Amino acid sequence: QKEVEQDPGPLSVPEGAIVSLNCTYSNSAFQYFMWYRQYSRKGPELLMYTYSSGNKEDGRFTAQVDKSSKYISLFIRDSQPSDSATYLCALANAGGTSYGKLTFGQGTILTVHP
Amino acid sequence: DTGVSQDPRHKITKRGQNVTFRCDPISEHNRLYWYRQTLGQGPEFLTYFQNEAQLEKSRLLSDRFSAERPKGSFSTLEIQRTEQGDSAMYLCASSSRTSGGTTQYFGPGTRLTVL
Secondary structure (H helix, E strand, O other), X not given: OOOEEEOOOOEEEEOOOOEEEEEEEOOOOEEEEEEEEEOOOOOOEEEEEEOOOEEEEEOOEEEEEEOOOOEEEEEEOOOOHHXXXXXXXXXXXXXXXXXXXXXXXXXXXXXXXX | OOOOEEEOOEEEEOXXXXXXXXXXXXXXXXXXXXXXXXXXXXXXXXXXEEOOEEEEEOOOOOOOEXXXXXXXXXXXXXXXXXXXXXXXXXXXXXXXXXXXXXOOEEOOOEEEEXX
């Protein structure tokens, strides 16, 4: 079993739709939760960073963490064609020699069509 | 601040050849990470440095792989005797002391193709 599971999609939605992207994880040592966006043949770009359970909002993006269920989500409101990309969840431990090492999900390919 | 840069962006080599990639982190970022990403997968951790010290290496990093960060600034990743299975995108990321290491900024990657 992988430490982080992410539905690879692909996910296709019309412009303006609300998008929900999700990851589940098995290792309770993960304490930091990130979402990255990756355009084709580019490096990942950090979108959201959260530490605790709950919601964090940034513009059209909301990150949600439920540590008790080991489940994290990213919501995109009013989706735009420019949001078309691969979205990666990334998790990190709180300390020790593995501190800062990111464990990624497989990525979800999102297409927003006009 | 020009972000993380990687060189070359693309490398095509024949099986058995050695290749070396370079990463220049964001200036004054003390942590530097290497990841490998294959098609349709998320990046997988290879190794990371805090300043010039290599603190952790993944089991993915076979003895054909070596990474260095001699002066705590740029880093190199060398693959000896390349194999077709080494074909992937090699990503470098850096983070600062103040961000605690988990806020990582990625470079554009080096895409390696082994023929």
